[in-house]
Amino acid sequence: MWKLLLLLTVALTTAMKFVDQPPSNNTTVHGFEVDYENNQFLLDGKPFRYVSGSFHYFRTPKVYWRDRLRKMRAAGLNAVSTYVEWSLHQPRPDVWKWDGEADIVEFLKIAQEEDLLVLLRPGPYICAERDLGGLPPWLMTQVPDIKMRTNDPRYMEYVKTYFQQLLVRVEPLLRGNGGPIIMVQIENEYGSFPACDIKYREGLRDIIIRYVGSKALLYTTDGSGTNYLRCGVVSGAYATVDFGAAANITNAFGAMRQYQPNGPLVNSEYYTGWLTHWDEPFQRVSTAAFIKTLKEMLNLNASMNLYMMYGGTNFGFTAGANGGAQYSPQITSYDYDAPLTEAGDPTDKYFALRDALSQYLPMPDLPLPVVAPKGHYGVVGLQPVTSLFDRQARTLAARVALFEKAPTFEELDLPTGVVLYEAELPAGLKDPAIFRADVADRALVYLDDYLVGTLSRTLKIKSLPLPNPYAKRIQVLVESQGHLNFGNLVEDFKGMFNAEIDNKPLKKFNVSAFPLDVVQTVRNFSATTFTSGSQVRGPFILRGLFDVTGQPLDTYLSTAGWGKGVAYINGHNLGRYWPKAGPQVTLYVPGAWLKTGVNELIVIEYEYVPPAVRMVFQGAPNLGRSRMRV
Ligand SMILES: *[C@@H]1O[C@H](CO)[C@@H](O)[C@H](O)[C@H]1NC(C)=O
Ligand SMILES: *[C@@H]1O[C@H](CO)[C@@H](O)[C@H](O)[C@H]1NC(C)=O
Ligand SMILES: *[C@@H]1O[C@H](CO)[C@@H](O)[C@H](O)[C@H]1NC(C)=O
Ligand SMILES: *[C@@H]1O[C@H](CO)[C@@H](O)[C@H](O)[C@H]1NC(C)=O
Ligand SMILES: *[C@@H]1O[C@H](CO)[C@@H](O)[C@H](O)[C@H]1NC(C)=O
Ligand SMILES: *[C@@H]1O[C@H](CO)[C@@H](O)[C@H](O)[C@H]1NC(C)=O
Numbered sequence: 001m002w003k004l005l006l007l008l009t010v011a012l013t014t015a016m017k018f019v020d021q022p023p024s025n026n027t028t029v030h031g032f033e034v035d036y037e038n039n040q041f042l043l044d045g046k047p048f049r050y051v052s053g054s055f056h057y058f059r060t061p062k063v064y065w066r067d068r069l070r071k072m073r074a075a076g077l078n079a080v081s082t083y084v085e086w087s088l089h090q091p092r093p094d095v096w097k098w099d100g101e102a103d104i105v106e107f108l109k110i111a112q113e114e115d116l117l118v119l120l121r122p123g124p125y126i127c128a129e130r131d132l133g134g135l136p137p138w139l140m141t142q143v144p145d146i147k148m149r150t151n152d153p154r155y156m157e158y159v160k161t162y163f164q165q166l167l168v169r170v171e172p173l174l175r176g177n178g179g180p181i182i183m184v185q186i187e188n189e190y191g192s193f194p195a196c197d198i199k200y201r202e203g204l205r206d207i208i209i210r211y212v213g214s215k216a217l218l219y220t221t222d223g224s225g226t227n228y229l230r231c232g233v234v235s236g237a238y239a240t241v242d243f244g245a246a247a248n249i250t251n252a253f254g255a256m257r258q259y260q261p262n263g264p265l266v267n268s269e270y271y272t273g274w275l276t277h278w279d280e281p282f283q284r285v286s287t288a289a290f291i292k293t294l295k296e297m298l299n300l301n302a303s304m305n306l307y308m309m310y311g312g313t314n315f316g317f318t319a320g321a322n323g324g325a326q327y328s329p330q331i332t333s334y335d336y337d338a339p340l341t342e343a344g345d346p347t348d349k350y351f352a353l354r355d356a357l358s359q360y361l362p363m364p365d366l367p368l369p370v371v372a373p374k375g376h377y378g379v380v381g382l383q384p385v386t387s388l389f390d391r392q393a394r395t396l397a398a399r400v401a402l403f404e405k406a407p408t409f410e411e412l413d414l415p416t417g418v419v420l421y422e423a424e425l426p427a428g429l430k431d432p433a434i435f436r437a438d439v440a441d442r443a444l445v446y447l448d449d450y451l452v453g454t455l456s457r458t459l460k461i462k463s464l465p466l467p468n469p470y471a472k473r474i475q476v477l478v479e480s481q482g483h484l485n486f487g488n489l490v491e492d493f494k495g496m497f498n499a500e501i502d503n504k505p506l507k508k509f510n511v512s513a514f515p516l517d518v519v520q521t522v523r524n525f526s527a528t529t530f531t532s533g534s535q536v537r538g539p540f541i542l543r544g545l546f547d548v549t550g551q552p553l554d555t556y557l558s559t560a561g562w563g564k565g566v567a568y569i570n571g572h573n574l575g576r577y578w579p580k581a582g583p584q585v586t587l588y589v590p591g592a593w594l595k596t597g598v599n600e601l602i603v604i605e606y607e608y609v610p611p612a613v614r615m616v617f618q619g620a621p622n623l624g625r626s627r628m629r630v
Contacts, residue, residue, distance in 0.1 A: 010499050010614045032175045032182035032217050034238060036262040041217075042351035043117075043175075043182065048300060049264070050182070051357060052079030052119055053309025056128065057107040059334055060090050060312040060344070062100065062296075065107055068310050068344050069114040074366040075339065075350060076357035078183070081119035081268075081305045082113050083126040086162050087136040087415075092186055093158075094163060102202075104166075108173045113182035116470075118173070119305060120216075121185040122166055123202075124159045125149050125490070126444050129275050129330045130320045132483035133188075133490065137415040138489055144410075148490045150188070160207055167211035176215025183217045184208060185268075189242070191232025192223040194488050202232040207387065209236070224252035229259045242269030242307070245289040246630045248298050252383065253513045265300055269307035272349065273337025277321075277328040278481075279581040281627035284337040289630040296361045310344060311336035313588050316517060316573035317416035317566075322484030323492070327441060327457045329481035331584045332575030333623060342588045342621065343554045345371040363500035363627050372603040375553035375591065377617035380601055382542035384530035384613070388514065388540035388604070389420070389449060389475070392525050397512040406509050409480055409494035418427050418518040418606075420538075421476045421496055422510045429469040430502060437462035437499040437506075442482040444606065447471035449537045457481075466501070472575060474506070479606065481576075487605060519602055532609040539606040540563065542613065556586035557601070557617040563608030567615075569593050570600055583624025589617065 033042050041048045053072050057065060061438050088102050095326060097222045098104065107193040111118050125148070128132035139146055143154045173179030186204050195589040201220075208218060222232035233239040239260040240403035253265045273289060297304055311334035320533070321329040335342040339350035346369045357363070386393050394400055399412055413416035435445060443455040445464060448471040453464035454475075466474070499506040522541050530540060557567060559577040567574045567587055600616065 013449055019600045030175055031215070033214075033289065034217065035244060036261045040301070050079045050117060050119075050303045051077050051361060052081045052117070052305040054081045054269070054305060054307045055310045056085075056312065057104060058085045058101070058318075059314065060288065061590050062106070063592045064163050064344060064590070065113065066110050067589070068340065069116060071117055071340055071344065071346065071369045073114050073308050073364055074369060075309075075354045076361050077116065077306070077309065078361065079117040079119055079305070080309075081121065081307075082107070083128050083134065083188075084120065084122040084166060085126065085128070085130060085134040085136055086249050088126050089160060089166065090136055093138055093142060098169065105173070106172060107171050108180060112173070116180065116429075117175075117182045118180040119183045119185070120170065120181050121188060122163065123188060124162060126188050127485050128320075128484055129334065131318050131391065132313070132492065133320060133415065133485035137410060137483060138413070140410045141413055141492065146491065149187070149193055149200065150195045150197045154481065156203060159204070163207050163211070167208065171211055174212060176213070176214035181216050184212050184556055185238050186218055186220050186234060188224055189228070189232065191214035191228035191230060192486075193231070194550050196231035198234070205234050205236055207374075217267070223270065224255045226255050226258050229255060233259050238263065238266075240266035240268040242267060244271035244274075244630065245285055245293040245618075247293065249300070250294060253300070253302070265297070265302035267297060267302060267304040270294065270297070270304045270341055272306050272308060273311075273335075273429045275336065276331050276333070276583065278331055280576055280583070281625045282337075282583040284626050284628050286628055287352050290349060291352050294353070294356055298356070298364055299476075303363075306339070306368045308334070308338040309337045310340040311338045311342060313342055313575065314534050315575050317480070317482065317483045317576070319576065321441070321482040322486045323487040323489055328413065329458075332577065332587060332622075333584050335606050335621070335623060338401060343372065343374070345369075347604055349619050355484065358421050370628055373553055374619040375548065375594070375617060376619040377546055379480065379557055379614050379616050380546045381614045382544040382545040382601070382603060385541045385543050386525045386528045387537040387540055390528050392543065394512060396514055396516070396519065397509075397514050399513045401511055403509050403511050404507055405512060406496045406499055409513070411511040412511065414513045414515060416512045418477055418479045418539075419495060419514070421478065421499075421514040422511075423470055423474055423506055423509050425469070425474055426501060426504065429466070431469045432465040432467055433502050435466050435474065435501050437474075437476065438462055438497040438498070439478050440494045440603055442479045443496065444477045446475040446477070446538065448473055450474070451534060477529050477606075500608065516566060516604060517573060522602060532611050532613055534608055539604050540609060542603045542605065542609070544601045544615070546601065546617070548594050548596055548599055550596065552591040552596060553616045554591040555589045555619065556620065556621045557589050558586050558618050560613070560622075561612075562611040563605055565603055565605040565607070568602040570595065585622040585624055585628070586618065588621065
């Protein structure tokens with residue numbers, strides 16, 4: 001029966017295609033190309049300008065994809081741009097994920113159904129403020145001295161397999177095959193990477209072209225300066241630039257013209273807002289400045305992509321970090337001050353954008369979006385379950401083993417989470433003794449289970465006095481705050497390096513590796529002794545139940561007053577919280593992850609549990625103090 005249905009569907013689809021296309025053998029019916037003479041794009045042979053918006057499918061639950069895409073179309077956009085996150089699709093060297101939340105093909109099909117063209121940015125490196133810029137951290141385990149983002153053949157072998165897996169899936173959706181994909185980007189702002197490896201860029205181009213041919217336009221995106229473009233462009237790909245509202249667009253497009261003398265002007269990342277790190281104000285871009293520069297570009301007939309039109313969330317441990325002078329991890333929210341909020345609600349910026357675009361582009365006949373109602377689920381009391389140092393919590397560890405030298409997370413095959421390094425204190429220590437280590441990225445140090453201090457990569461705190469040299473054991477709990485996603489360095493090993501006490505190397509560790517990506521077994525743990533305040537015997541796991549009546553709605557979990565940790569709803573990891581650093585205080589909770597009836601909240605608090613052991617589900621986000629950049 002199902003076979004018959006399938007046949008029918010195929011027959012219908014084929015029939016519909018013929019209705020859609022004139023019955024001619026004309027290969028230019030579907031296509032996307034550059035008309036260099038008239039400085040314009042041609043879509044299916046006709047002059048065309050795109051105004052696209054970035055929306056990354058991996059930052060929002062699948063059930064919301066269509067809603068967000070429709071709202072983008074309703075604003076007047078005619079295309080969507082998405083990165084493809086390699087680490088999502090190949091979480092382990094031998095595991096591929098293309099279904100469920102990783103169903104990129106479904107996302108592209110929905111985009112087409114919602115009347116949007118697609119600009120695909122498959123990487124392999126994507127930056128995107130994601131852990132390791134979307135590269136799978138296991139690359140560093142497979143080949144410890146790998147040179148990612150270069151023509152290192154050991155890296156390129158993995159890239160080839162990834163591209164092959166991805167591109168055969170999206171090939172039917174290229175414009176030349178009647179699909180929505182008009183452009184495919186090679187790498188990402190490669191001109192900002194010091195390797196400047198032309199063989200690498202050409203290698204990527206040659207792999208991609210095997211699948212894409214001329215059925216979509218290849219392009220590159222770089223910062224709007226010739227110093228960036230120099231190492232970013234590759235022959236055979238259309239060179240474009242990116243810049244924000246504060247830019248002098250004459251100069252910015254002038255840089256593009258140095259490398260792309262003819263063809264339409266393109267800003268591939270016009271910033272609607274900006275990214276935010278922990279311990280800084282939430283970054284905003286004013287609507288007035290955003291609209292002013294937008295109109296200047298539209299007046300030049302430029303095509304553009306708004307980065308981000310809809311940001312979403314870095315759920316779980318997917319947020320990345322910036323490096324350079326200071327290691328700066330990014331917050332869990334990727335709201336980005338975009339026209340659509342983290343929850344997909346329209347803002348004043350959204351309506352101002354729509355007004356502006358309506359002066360340049362035909363508007364679709366779609367209802368204007370409204371702000372969706374939110375759940376005010378109130379206070380949830382949390383019951384302490386167990387310390388992470390407790391014997392029963394070791395079942396949460398992926399691995400417990402002895403090592404002579406402290407292993408990295410990568411050597412432990414742990415992409416993220418925390419690692420506990422335990423060692424005997426050497427005899428005959430001075431009073432006090434000094435402990436020293438380089439940690440990536442943050443470590444809580446304990447003596448016989450008592451917290452004695454914190455080491456921090458960000459703050460360059462590498463040593464502390466041991467107030468109790470009579471203790472038997474030192475325990476160092478190291479947290480990965482996210483692999484670097486930008487800068488000179490890509491390979492960013494996590495863990496504890498060069499540990500020593502009074503200048504003598506510390507050796508022989510009992511190591512427990514905790515992924516903490518999902519935590520589902522704690523309901524079977526027996527409760528252990530607990531006091532609120534600073535967590536002495538390691539991070540504490542807490543659990544609370546709460547009721548939702550009626551249709552579940554989006555809500556925000558306030559972590560105000562808590563220390564630093566991670567929260568889970570019904571088995572979904574909402575991401576890291578750290579209200580003391582801020583600015584973000586609430587975690588976005590998609591209604592799709594709640595259910596009518598009893599719901600479960602699990603919290604792993606690393607540092608401090610406030611006296612009132614509870615959290616609050618509120619109807620509005622609190623992203624903290626903000627700063628207007630432009
Ligand atoms: C289209 O043209 C190609 C090459 O000229 C030819 O091989 C093919 O049979 C034609 N297809 C149809 C449906 O006419
Ligand atoms: C294909 O069709 C387009 C639009 O109908 C027309 O402009 C173009 O000249 C045709 N090309 C060929 C090779 O027939
Ligand atoms: C942009 O820069 C050019 C050259 O540096 C300058 O002539 C022009 O006035 C600037 N435009 C604006 C709007 O500042
Ligand atoms: C923009 O395109 C229109 C229509 O083709 C043309 O008349 C106008 O001169 C173009 N403007 C610029 C600045 O290129
Ligand atoms: C290592 O730690 C685990 C968990 O606490 C414990 O069960 C095991 O006995 C320890 N091994 C050694 C050699 O200390
Ligand atoms: C937890 O306990 C329930 C019943 O109390 C049992 O069905 C389930 O398998 C247990 N889960 C684990 C991971 O032990």
